[in-house]
Amino acid sequence: MNRPAPKIDLHIGDAFILWPKIKDASIDLIILDPPYSGDHHQDINNCQHWFDQAKRCLKNSGTLYIFTTQKIAPYLFILLEKTYNMLFNNWITWHYTQGPGKTKGFSVRHQDILMFTKSNTYNFNIDAIRVPQKSERSTNNPNGANPGDVWQFHKPKNNHKTLLHHHEKPERIIERIILTSSNPGDNILDPFAGSGTTLKVAQALGRNCTGFEIEPKMQDIIATRLSECDLNLEYNNKHMTIRENHQTNPNGELFPIEL
Numbered sequence: 388m389n390r391p392a393p394k395i396d397l398h399i400g401d402a403f404i405l406w407p408k409i410k411d412a413s414i415d416l417i418i419l420d421p422p423y424s425g426d427h428h429q430d431i432n433n434c435q436h437w438f439d440q441a442k443r444c445l446k447n448s449g450t451l452y453i454f455t456t457q458k459i460a461p462y463l464f465i466l467l468e469k470t471y472n473m474l475f476n477n478w479i480t481w482h483y484t485q486g487p488g489k490t491k492g493f494s495v496r497h498q499d500i501l502m503f504t505k506s507n508t509y510n511f512n513i514d515a516i517r518v519p520q521k522s523e524r525s526t527n528n529p530n531g532a533n534p535g536d537v538w539q540f541h542k543p544k545n546n547h548k549t550l551l552h553h554h555e556k557p558e559r560i561i562e563r564i565i566l567t568s569s570n571p572g573d574n575i576l577d578p579f580a581g582s583g584t585t586l587k588v589a590q591a592l593g594r595n596c597t598g599f600e601i602e603p604k605m606q607d608i609i610a611t612r613l614s615e616c617d618l619n620l621e622y623n624n625k626h627m628t629i630r631e632n633h634q635t636n637p638n639g640e641l642f643p644i645e646l
């Protein structure tokens with residue numbers, strides 16, 4: 388099917404400044420992988436700021452995924468449900484096999500991803516993400532099973548010669564999120580783009596995507612990554628605009644997101 392090339396926009400700059408410029412109710416899916424300093428008070432305060440923005444700019448049918456740490460996940464859950472009246476959908480566990488070991492305690496081998504929606508009317512494209520059935524039963528769906536809420540994916544350093552970013556997320560996680568919670572042509576926002584995983588997968592899957600990243604050195608890494616899109620999926624349009632001057636429309640909104 389012929390679709391217009393997705394709009395992929397990277398803004399090198401501060402999410403505190405850029406995110407408020409995203410138009411109200413314009414985004415279908417937010418993938419939030421913020422930096423965590425370890426100062427929980429500060430991290431939770433920052434997340435409140437991100438949640439203000441997320442709720443404002445999500446469409447009513449929109450979905451938010453946030454990568455969290457074990458210590459603050461319960462606080463973020465309560466904030467999203469009680470303060471922001473977002474609807475809880477899933478607490479996803481990303482299980483991986485590598486990582487630093489603990490000598491007095493169990494080594495950490497997972498990260499939590501919270502999934503909340505803005506309303507009861509949201510995308511959930513189950514048929515796009517089915518996995519092979521584990522056993523043969525007459526009641527099984529022949530098209531495959533729901534993948535469940537424990538996702539096993541290797542950390543990217545197993546797949547890349549050199550890690551692009553210390554916190555780089557597996558493309559397969561982002562692919563599953565995007566396929567589940569958006570449709571081709573939808574608008575995705577990744578306010579902490581890092582090495583550009585979301586931008587790359589969104590491009591490959593034909594979704595528009597806007598990313599913010601404060602580190603200028605990530606710009607070239609992201610641009611290279613998008614130019615060698617290797618997901619071998621249906622859409623593979625090599626197209627990205629790097630916005631350096633954060634041009635806004637007459638309403639003061641970021642120009643490229645006015646889709």
Ligand SMILES: C[S@@+](CC[C@H](N)C(=O)[O-])C[C@H]1O[C@@H](n2cnc3c(N)ncnc32)[C@H](O)[C@@H]1O
Pocket residue numbers: 400401402403420421422552554555556557578579580581582583584585599600601602
């Ligand atoms: C956890 S990493 C994101 C990793 C990304 N998901 C990936 O797969 O590569 C968080 C990123 O946010 C960036 N960052 C930190 N503070 C920021 C801010 N105020 N505005 C925009 N980006 C910021 C960091 O430089 C870092 O690259």
